[in-house]
Amino acid sequence: MTWDFSDALFILLIALGSIPALASVLQYVLAGPHALRDHLDRTAAYLPRVAILVPAWNEGAVLGPAVRRLLDMDYPDERIRVVVIDDASTDNTPELVGALAREHPGRVVHLRREQGGQGKAHTLNAGLELVLGDDWAQAVLIMDADVVFETSALRRMTRHLVDPSVGAVTAYIREGSVPGNWLNRFIAIEYAAAQAVGRRAQNVLGAMACLAGGAQLHDRASLERIGGRIDTSTLAEDTVTTMETQLAGARVVFDPHAIVLAEEPAGVNALWRQRLRWARGNLQVTGRYRHNWFRRRSAGPLGGWIFGIIWFALLFEPVIALVCSVGLVTLLVTDADVAWRTFQSLWLLSFVSVALIVAVTSFADTDTAKRAGAEAVLFPGIGNLFILAVVFSPWLAQQVEPARLLFYAWPALAMLVVWLARLVDRPRWRWLSALLVLVGGYGSLLSAVNVNAYVAQARHQPTTWAKTEKKGMVQG
Structure with a gap:
């Protein structure tokens, strides 16, 4: 197998997508x-x-x-x-x-x-x-x-x-x-x-x-x-x-x-x-x-x-995810097989990161693990969990092969999904807001907020301190 210069460049861009997971590990x-x-x-x-x-x-x-x-x-x-x-x-x-x-x-x-x-x-x-x-x-x-x-x-x-x-x-x-x-x-x-x-x-x-x-x-x-x-x-x-x-x-x-x-x-x-x-x-x-x-x-x-590295990986995680998606989508056009193998490697690393998060966090705070065990499993989002299932199942990967473009672009699409969750966060539509976060992932929600922060800073929006409303729900 030989790679031309463009393949190597796109693989390098995709490799950047591993930095947040590596920093987490x-x-x-x-x-x-x-x-x-x-x-x-x-x-x-x-x-x-x-x-x-x-x-x-x-x-x-x-x-x-x-x-x-x-x-x-x-x-x-x-x-x-x-x-x-x-x-x-x-x-x-x-x-x-x-x-x-x-x-x-x-x-x-x-x-x-x-x-x-x-x-x-x-x-x-x-x-x-x-x-x-x-x-x-x-x-x-x-x-x-x-x-x-x-x-x-x-x-x-x-x-x-x-x-x-x-x-x-x-x-x-x-x-x-x-x-x-x-x-x-x-x-x-x-x-x-x-x-x-x-x-x-x-x-x-x-x-x-x-x-x-x-x-x-x-x-x-x-x-x-x-x-x-x-x-x-x-x-x-x-x-x-x-x-x-x-x-x-x-x-x-x-x-x-x-x-x-x-x-x-x-x-x-x-x-x-x-x-x-x-x-x-x-x-x-x-x-x-x-x-x-x-x-x-x-x-x-x-x-x-x-x-x-840990600081900047977290701060610029959405940028890294977008660059990775661009690399995968472009490589899909130039060399679909290399794109798929690279994608699999990236998501295997993601699986290791997710597994460590769930296991070590549960060990570090058992009370929270008991209270929020389901949320610990669903933390990456249903969309990411489905992609992990595709990566680990050759049969499932074959069935959804036409949707590979969607998988490669998912990090960016997931942020759009949770952005919609914010837009529909109204009393009548709270159930839909919750569903969209469950699909896109809580981590994608935090990444989308970072994107909003980039824009706010670039536009020099006023630096104001907004109070978070509290209702006295803590019982010590």
């Missing part, structure tokens, strides 16, 4: 030795005075249980101070916080901003100005108003600060909506994969991509080294803080046993808005730190090749 392999590099051997009981910042804008439905859980944690009462930064709320948030402050004088502080609406980062900075204005706080915990900490979560996080090299600690944000729906369960699997597994891998690499916005603990000295303020110029203030902390020489670690429950969007449109903000923020961060990528000498572990 790499993360799951790296998570394996986490038990040997989990930082627990350098921890000890440590109970610093912690100022807890809770930014709140119209959070009356969720704030009460979140604050009460903080006060009931397994942590000395006199070493916790909860500062609720009320961002000019117009609901019952001021009355609720005022009542909590009167009930727990000195432990709950109500900080009211009369001019709000500037976003979470500005709100947090008002709180930081207050708590760093005196020497009481030895550590600062930044959280969201709707999350619920497990009783031992803070104690598990503070133990890492015994190590003077650690500047910040992030907890495991687990989707905790009760009863939740199909989309909440997909998010639960995503979080288990990205955090319980992905952040374990980042612990091993010594480079953390992002402190969870809902549960990040900072050593005071580390926070002051990076200016004592939160970045307000991007939509990813938590990621900027993570990067700056590490570039300043401190470590950021993930504790998978410090569990915090969060309510996540229950509809495709709400999820899309949230993830569009995240995706645009990641693009902004990528440009901001363009001189640090793949430069280990100047950026330390953040400049490592493995960390960079």
